[in-house]
Amino acid sequence: xxxxxxxxxxxxxxxxxxxxxxxxxxxxxxxxxxxxxxxxxxxxxxxxxxxxxxxxxxxxxxxxxxxxxxxxxxxxxxxxxxxxxxxxxxxxxxxxxxxxxxxxxxxxxxxxxxxxxxxxxxxxxxxxxxxxxx
Numbered sequence: 001x002x003x004x005x006x007x008x009x010x011x012x013x014x015x016x017x018x019x020x021x022x023x024x025x026x027x028x029x030x031x032x033x034x035x036x037x038x039x040x041x042x043x044x045x046x047x048x049x050x051x052x053x054x055x056x057x058x059x060x061x062x063x064x065x066x067x068x069x070x071x072x073x074x075x076x077x078x079x080x081x082x083x084x085x086x087x088x089x090x091x092x093x094x095x096x097x098x099x100x101x102x103x104x105x106x107x108x109x110x111x112x113x114x115x116x117x118x119x120x121x122x123x124x125x126x127x128x129x130x131x132x133x134x
Contacts, residue, residue, distance in 0.1 A: 041067070
């Protein structure tokens with residue numbers, strides 16, 4: 001029989017912060033910015049999701065829209081069936097990188113009052129979405 005001597009782990013090591021890549025959802029639907037609001041709502045309903053990542057013709061992520069945003073646009077008096085996602089996106093961003101720490105991402109989401117944050121690579125391509133836990 002061999003005796004194994006166990007040594008306690010050092011507790012002085014600084015824990016590695018979790019990153020956005022550890023918590024993001026990579027399976028969500030994406031849509032081109034020329035899609036109409038009505039079609040986007042249908043895509044969201046069939047995918048059973050509350051948000052869509054929006055990309056331009058070159059594949060770069062231009063933003064994220066939620067079901068609540070699209071429903072508000074559709075229910076407004078200025079709505080027509082020709083309104084496209086690019087018409088309602090507004091400012092580009094904020095976005096997170098996969099190496100962004102969770103603390104930084106949570107702070108950005110709280111400051112901007114966001115339920116979801118697009119995660120993009122260094123080329124602007126969407127990798128996924130970081131969503132608040134419900």
